[in-house]
Amino acid sequence: MNxxxxxxxxxxxxxxxxxxxxxxxxxxxxxIITNSALVHFLKEIMYQRYITSDKLLHMKQK
Incomplete structure (x- = not known):
């Protein structure tokens, strides 16, 4: 990922x-989703318009 x-x-x-x-x-x-990790991720990005690969990698490492 670049x-x-x-x-x-x-x-x-x-x-x-x-x-x-x-x-x-x-x-x-x-x-309908039941995956709590996905719900958490979606809540973190809900009010953003753009996200970078670097930010995604950082979120994955938490």
Whole structure:
């Protein structure tokens, strides 16, 4: 992965459905997710418009 690569983050919303499930809503679809690591990641990037490869690698190492 090139550290200089920048990715655009599409707009999305995420909200709790029940104790174990979350709703991920984009302009194209709605998905139910149960992976807590994915929910945590999505919450971290929710209000960003762009993210770099370097930032993604840093987040992965946490």
């Amino acid at each position: 550290k200089n690569t920048t990715y655009r983050i599409a707009q999305f919303a995420i909200y709790k459905l029940d104790r174990q499930s979350w709703v991920l809503q984009t302009t194209e679809r709605i998905n």
